[in-house]
Amino acid sequence: MIEKGKISAFQMALMIEPTVVATAVLVVPSVTAKVAGRDMWISPIFGSLVGFFSLFIVYQLHKHFPEKSIIQYSGDIIGRIPGKIIGLIYLFFLLHSSGIITREYADFIIAAFLPRTPMFVVMGGMILVCAFTVLSGLEVLGRAAQVFVPIFMSTPLLFILLIPDLKLENIVPIMEHGMMPSILGAVIPQGWLSEVSLISMFLPFLKDREKGGKWGIISVIVIILHLVIINIVCLLLYGESVTSYAFPVLTAFRYISVATFFEHLEAVVVIIWVMGAFIKISVFYYVLVLGTAQWLNLSDYRPIVFPIGFLVCLVCIWAAANGQELGRFLRTISPFYIPSIMTFIPMLLLLIAIIKKKMRNKRQPVPTNP
């Protein structure tokens, strides 16, 4: 096996939480509000169905091939050449989305705090830090998640300071136009939640494999809670005008003012958010590097860490001409693009694996145990 490190299921859950939430907090509230209106806080709950579904599929596939990742078992399921093609599509998706995530990070940091810094400095700095993490291996990534993610997950607690500004009447009437708006609004969060299926690359390296499914479910539940809290706060704070903000969560933290001297908390929040973004980029980057090494049957993934980081930087610049174009891509294309790779391909693989197993059992009946 290429990766010799082992992580615990708990660390895996901690790594997956910011992998979904870190960029979802930027885009999801305002985009969901456009579709779902006042019912936007219900949408992540419907969206979670896709999260649970991807988790279930990936876990079933893991039970069939406990030692292998999706890049490796796709070859076992549908043959060597088609498996390599599926792997290539998967790797292309990972490279493209790593670039897009880095771009989202860089755009956000530039828009919020460093307006005069050239993009390649912001982006290159982050990729360099992530490259050293990936170079150190999975155990280091797990430990980093253990240190940073609890801090990242505690940011909703700061919303307590916002309570005086929240208007409870913004939330009623709940489900004014029936269930449909909130279900349609779930199109956006479900794209992000399907990224949970990245655990297929981590499951083979777990120390306690029997707990993998349990911690996966817990991490999806925490993700929903996080998104629901953020959506409720944005809704109560802005009402339906939330759609007009580029980064509603950041602006929400700007509202915090306790006794007029405890202000500008957004600086602290962005520091914490960068930790989450760091884990997210590292997870995607690590999965991309490890997947490429497995796809090429290399004995070690370390030599290709920096070349791939260079490619990620280039895709990050190449991904979109400007912020508007990227925003439109994230709003209209990615809710279909992400699940089609992260949920649909594993689903097809699982179906084929089950059918193949049934046919094999039919052809050579298993000797019945006395």
Place this chain on the structure above:
Amino acid sequence: MIWTVFAITVGVVLLILFEWPKMKQNQKKEKAAFVTLTAMGWLLAILLVFFPDMPGPTQMIEKLFKPLGKLIE
């Protein structure tokens, strides 16, 4: 523009000098993968310097998923 190309080339050469001694003699496949990926990166970087508006992966995916994207626009 020529300086950007120069800077990129220097960066790539430094990357190779940094990474090459770490690889062992018998890691032929790793060396091949490393060289291919670095060459791809260098070529793409040079292309992006001269044609920054080159249609990229995002445009390709956008074309593929456009019919679905129209549903929620």
